[in-house]
Amino acid sequence: MIVEVDAANPTPPYEQIRTQIETMIATGVLAPGSHLPSIRQLAGDLGLAVNTVARSYRELETHGFVITRVRSGTTVAPRRPTMTPAETQRRLTEAAKTYLTTARVLGMSIDDAIAALRS
Amino acid sequence: MIVEVDAANPTPPYEQIRTQIETMIATGVLAPGSHLPSIRQLAGDLGLAVNTVARSYRELETHGFVITRVRSGTTVAPRRPTMTPAETQRRLTEAAKTYLTTARVLGMSIDDAIAALRS
Amino acid sequence: MIVEVDAANPTPPYEQIRTQIETMIATGVLAPGSHLPSIRQLAGDLGLAVNTVARSYRELETHGFVITRVRSGTTVAPRRPTMTPAETQRRLTEAAKTYLTTARVLGMSIDDAIAALRS
Amino acid sequence: MIVEVDAANPTPPYEQIRTQIETMIATGVLAPGSHLPSIRQLAGDLGLAVNTVARSYRELETHGFVITRVRSGTTVAPRRPTMTPAETQRRLTEAAKTYLTTARVLGMSIDDAIAALRS
DNA sequence: GTGGTCTAGACCACG
DNA sequence: GTGGTCTAGACCACA
Numbered sequence: 001m002i003v004e005v006d007a008a009n010p011t012p013p014y015e016q017i018r019t020q021i022e023t024m025i026a027t028g029v030l031a032p033g034s035h036l037p038s039i040r041q042l043a044g045d046l047g048l049a050v051n052t053v054a055r056s057y058r059e060l061e062t063h064g065f066v067i068t069r070v071r072s073g074t075t076v077a078p079r080r081p082t083m084t085p086a087e088t089q090r091r092l093t094e095a096a097k098t099y100l101t102t103a104r105v106l107g108m109s110i111d112d113a114i115a116a117l118r119s
Numbered sequence: 120m121i122v123e124v125d126a127a128n129p130t131p132p133y134e135q136i137r138t139q140i141e142t143m144i145a146t147g148v149l150a151p152g153s154h155l156p157s158i159r160q161l162a163g164d165l166g167l168a169v170n171t172v173a174r175s176y177r178e179l180e181t182h183g184f185v186i187t188r189v190r191s192g193t194t195v196a197p198r199r200p201t202m203t204p205a206e207t208q209r210r211l212t213e214a215a216k217t218y219l220t221t222a223r224v225l226g227m228s229i230d231d232a233i234a235a236l237r238s
Numbered sequence: 239m240i241v242e243v244d245a246a247n248p249t250p251p252y253e254q255i256r257t258q259i260e261t262m263i264a265t266g267v268l269a270p271g272s273h274l275p276s277i278r279q280l281a282g283d284l285g286l287a288v289n290t291v292a293r294s295y296r297e298l299e300t301h302g303f304v305i306t307r308v309r310s311g312t313t314v315a316p317r318r319p320t321m322t323p324a325e326t327q328r329r330l331t332e333a334a335k336t337y338l339t340t341a342r343v344l345g346m347s348i349d350d351a352i353a354a355l356r357s
Numbered sequence: 358m359i360v361e362v363d364a365a366n367p368t369p370p371y372e373q374i375r376t377q378i379e380t381m382i383a384t385g386v387l388a389p390g391s392h393l394p395s396i397r398q399l400a401g402d403l404g405l406a407v408n409t410v411a412r413s414y415r416e417l418e419t420h421g422f423v424i425t426r427v428r429s430g431t432t433v434a435p436r437r438p439t440m441t442p443a444e445t446q447r448r449l450t451e452a453a454k455t456y457l458t459t460a461r462v463l464g465m466s467i468d469d470a471i472a473a474l475r476s
Numbered sequence: 477g478t479g480g481t482c483t484a485g486a487c488c489a490c491g
Numbered sequence: 492g493t494g495g496t497c498t499a500g501a502c503c504a505c506a
Contacts, residue, residue: 343377343386350449355467
């Protein structure tokens with residue numbers, strides 16, 4: 001499993017890790033039941049404090065992406081937790097808004113933005 | 120001039136402002152010589168402290184994007200190199216990729232993602 | 239606001255704090271909108287590390303009990319978040335099971351357990 | 358003999374076991390001289406490591422609740438002082454209070470709490 | 477060796 | 492002064 005943390009990125013490391021693993025799970029790169037590296041292993045690889053990685057894993061667990069069993073490690077949850085349709089829609093709308101803002105700042109129209117999505 | 124600050128975004132407000140204004144200048148949306156809103160005006164609009172916006176403007180000046188003259192306000196510096204169309208496209212593509220990843224994590228199709236943009 | 243942490247209790251301090259504050263909010267002892275002591279203040283009073291209290295507050299926020307605004311402190315959320323009826327029921331059942339186990343270990347019947355509730 | 362271990366409980370398993378057995382002895386549910394299940398038996402039933410249960414038994418012996426003799430197993434020690442009815446009642450009341458608080462946090466009435474007990 | 481927790485102290489962004 | 496984050500290192504419970 002490949003995770004990369006960019007110290008120059010203003011997003012805190014624990015969020016970079018969380019986001020990357022969430023994406024790998026959502027896209028199927030990490031299959032349900034598969035093992036994540038141990039907290040200490042990943043912390044060592046990335047040159048981060050153990051607590052930092054632990055926080056990422058803890059949040060992944062509270063969001064239902066993984067299951068942590070003390071002393072047996074962390075595995076990908078069998079199936080994605082259900083989110084209410086309203087919440088899903090709210091998040092999608094928020095992401096769409098962020099994307100549109102970027103596009104507008106770049107001087108692009110909404111159609112340019114959509115075209116970029118298709119490619 | 121439209122600037123938006125997302126408090127939930129881990130990027131600090133002063134950087135969000137700086138980045139957006141830099142981009143508008145680089146893409147030509149803000150022409151050389153045109154006036155930026157006053158620090159107090161923008162701070163009021165965004166619900167931020169004056170200091171926060173002042174920091175954005177100070178950094179914009181340090182980087183040569185704007186010129187601040189006491190009593191005459193802040194204007195866009197003359198002849199900043201414009202961003203190449205290729206660079207603009209690259210940034211749009213990157214933003215589109217980020218958006219699509221989020222949509223996929225939410226279990227949405229590309230068509231859902233496009234529909235969300237239109238609303 | 240009075241919070242007490244018992245170091246001899248196997249429940250970790252951050253959970254003791256969280257539970258006590260949740261209860262004060264649920265019972266109305268802490269009114270919506272009222273301020274909680276700052277993280278540093280409470281940590282000092284209890285003789286705990288700042289991070290420990292911060293974790294309690296962070297969990298209170300993710301559970302919807304309080305609202306934290308950076309640089310303006312932590313306040314009690316205006317209204318308790320809605321929990322799905324199924325989840326509420328699940329938690330009640332779990333607590334009932336724990337209670338019944340204790341009663342049984344003490345050699346009491348279910349009727350004794352119910353009688354104790356009424357007093 | 359019924360022992361239950363809740364993995365979600367922050368109290369470590371070996372303490373949950375010890376406490377439950379101590380209470381059963383103190384309340385007379387387990388009579389002096391009666392046999393406790395073997396360490397391996399109980400560990401198997403609870404899905405725990407043998408070491409975990411062994412630690413509970415070791416502490417029970419240190420505290421004088423049981424006597425362990427090689428090849429004859431573990432038996433309840435003779436003439437442990439029984440818990441007074443007042444103490445038993447006090448513990449039940451305490452557990453009832455804890456349960457009621459949880460129910461109240463969930464927004465349930467005392468009648469809901471009692472109904473949950475019956476199911 | 478695994479995750480859980482705590483401490484003590486530091487720097488950052490911001491009002 | 493407020494919360495957010497990170498580090499470095501420690502001890503615990505357990506398989």
